[in-house]
Every structure is written in C-alpha cells, then in structure tokens.
Amino acid sequence: MPGTRIILGVSGSIAAYKSLYLLRLLQKSGAEVKVVMTPSATKFVGALSFRTLSGFPVFIDLWEDGENLKSAHVQLAEWADLLLIAPATADTLARMATGRCENALDAVYLSSRKKVIVAPAMDHEMYHHAAVQQNLQQLQSQGVIVLPTDTGELASGIQGQGRMQEPEQIWATVQEFLQPGLWTGKNVLVTAGPTFERLDPVRYIGNFSSGKMGYSIAEAAAQKGANVTLISGPVALPFPSNVKGIQVESAQQMLVEVLTHFPNQEITIMAAAVADFRPAEVANQKIKKANTNPILELVQNPDILKTIGELKQPNQKVVGFALETQQEEDYAKQKLASKNLDLIVMNSLNDPGVGFGTNQHKVTLFFKDGRVSATPYVSKKEIAQLILQACDTLL
Ligand code: CTP
Secondary structure (H helix, E strand, O other), rough: OOOOOEEEEOOOOOOOOHHHHHHHHHHHOOEEEEEEOOOOOHOOHHHHHHHHHHHHHHOOOOOOOOOOOOOOHHHHHOOEEEEEEEEEEEHHHHHHHHHHOOOHHHHHHEEEEEOOEEEEEOOHHHHOOOOHHHHHOOOOOOEOOOOOOEEEEOOOOEEEEEEEEOHHHHHHHHHHHOOOOOOOOOOEEEEEEOOOEEOOOEEEEOOOOOOHHHHHHHHHHHOOOOOEEEEEEOOOOOOOOOEEEOOOHHHHHHHHHHHHHHHHHEEEEEOOOOEEEEOOHHHHHHHOOOOOOOOEEEEEOOHHHHHHHHOOOOOOEEEEEEOOOOHHHHHHHHHHHOEEEOOEOOOEEOOOOOOOOEEOOOOEEEEOOOEEEEOOOOOOHHHHHHHHHHHHHHH
C-alpha cells in the first residue's frame, strides 16, 4: 500500500489495544496512517501509544482550540484515501448510521467522501440486537464496508460472536480492497426509476417502477470503485452517498441528462422504466371534469437507449433492460439488436414474484455475442451484483 493514506478510527472497546498492532501492519505495507480516537477509546489505550507509533498527533477533541485544528476533521477527511474504523463500537456505529456528530471521529466520518471500512466489536447479545443489526444494514446501504465479527471468547468471559476481526485479517481485507479492480475509476452511468409525463399542473402519466434495481446497481458499482452517475426519475429512495445523483422527472429531461453525461462513460446501464408516451399537450390549468369522457392525445417519447446505442463508440458498452409479458426471449433479443446493445437484462412478468416494487427477483441476460444466462430468485441487491459480474466480461 505504498503512498496510501489511511485514517484509523478507534472507538471505545477493549479491542482498541489490537489497533496498535493493526496500525503497525498498515505502516509496514507502506501506508501513512493518522489516528482519530473517541474519548472513550482513550480509556482503554493511551493516545500517546498511537501518537508514538503513527508519528502524527492523534485527533480526539473536536473542540480543541489548537493551531490548525479549526477544521481538522475536514482536512483529515480530504487527506485520506480510506477511513478504517477498528474497533467500531455499537455506539459509534449508531451515530454513523444516523448522522450524529458528537466527537472527532463522527465529524471525520461525516466529512469524508472516501471509502469507509468498519470492524465492529461488541458483546454477543449487543451484536445480535435488532437495533445494532439495523444500523449495520443502514451503514451498508450508505456504502460502508462492514466487516464480519469473529466468534470466540469475549471480554465478558462468555463465548459468542462479536469479537473484532484479528488485525491480520483486517489488514488483508484492506489490502484487497485497495487493489485496483476492473471497476476502479471506471465511469459508469446508471438510470433508474420511472419517468412522469405531465398532463396538467396536478396530474401525470407514470408507471410503478420503484427504482430499486437501478439504485442497487449504482450502489454496487460505486462500491467496486467506479465513478457512478445515477440519473433518476421520481422515486422514494435517497441517492446512495457514493454516487453523483441527478434528479429528473420526464423522459425528455432524462434524455438531456443522459446525452450530457454519456460521452465520458465506459459503461451505461439503462434500468429506468422510461415512459414511451407523453401527453401531446400539457394543460396550463387543471383539466376540469366534463360531461363527456376526455380523450387524451399522446405522442411518442424519444427512445433514450436507442439514441445512445447509435452514438456508442467502440470503447463504450451499453446495457439495456427489457420488461416483457409475452414472447419474452424473442422481444428481448430484438431489442438487443435494434438498440445496438452489448447486453440486455430481461424481466418476465410471467416469472412469479417478478415485477415493480418487489424485493425478490429473477432475470435472464442476453449478450451480444449470443451467450445467455439466467439468475436464480434472489434479492434485487444480489441481482445487481450478478448484472455487474456479467458486465465484467464486457469490460
Ligand atoms: N427505454 C428508453 N427510452 C424509452 C423507452 C425505453 O431508453 N423511451 C429503455 C429502457 O430504459 C430499457 C429499454 O429501453 O432499458 C427497454 O425498455 P422496454 O420498456 O422494455 O421496451 P421498449 O423499448 O419501450 O419497447 P416496448 O414498449 O415495445 O416493449
């Protein structure tokens, strides 16, 4: 890890003594390490030990009135390539999951847009408490890498799960994580959600897309180190913290944003359920009830995917989706060819449980070179991982 800058965050667990050794391992691999401690961590291990080993002042007091400490949390967050919190206590994890900022470590975490790895450490019952598990899930959805805990003898004397991983194991994971992978630094564009096509100031035509698939793909690609731009129609999901989110409403707005960003992308994944039609006219005032049945005139929306399929350069890969209710394979293959795609992800509404808003899902992948593969029924997050694995072969 020569030249890698790591912030080692230490929170108040007895496992903090192992962090001294972890610090040493990171340094021996060439990393520069600065330490941030929570006040309770200093009750287990003295800051002087970390200061002596790291060769840098240890940041503990957010309110310290010293030189250069005015925005030390911001400077530190910018300085680092990685924030590694080991041990991460239940309390620190809870504050991270809810965005609270009570100490220097919280402030560094909230100021950082870099990769974050946490190594939880706590007692068995605490670790398995629903609130702790919920916080861990929340952190994962924010893009934080949560390391598993070990099972064995705990500080309380009981046998159970919750021990912080051994420093060698954490060090190996950090090394693996920092290796440049296939997706590291790649520009990836993802679209997600429905588009809403306005009828009048209070109504629109839309569809039931929840955005879950596209958001999961964007989040997973960012976790693999890609620079992800996510263009989303109206959904109830927050943008993942590690992607550049762009909000749009209509198909025409989505086209403008996609065309703006497409030229720099190595891979574009169009998971959005773009409305095929929009009202020919948008009324300026609310359309009032009439005695006759209103007739809506619709016009075709641009086909965004087809447009970028035509613009695609040899170094660019484009992935589309197909939602079919009949002759699924034929229609999906037709779209693959007519939109000049490298891969199409087919959802069949005839597969039980598949559809908008569901969590369990199943897709079939058709590649340009004729390969076909089907996923099992798994969560949309797992489908996202499988789609990215399929894209590995395109990259
Ligand atoms: N798509 C698009 N622009 C549109 C319609 C669809 O970019 N106006 C994209 C979707 O994001 C998806 C793919 O095209 O990746 C296929 O969408 P789908 O609705 O299955 O097919 P359509 O092309 O709309 O064809 P049809 O409605 O006839 O099935």
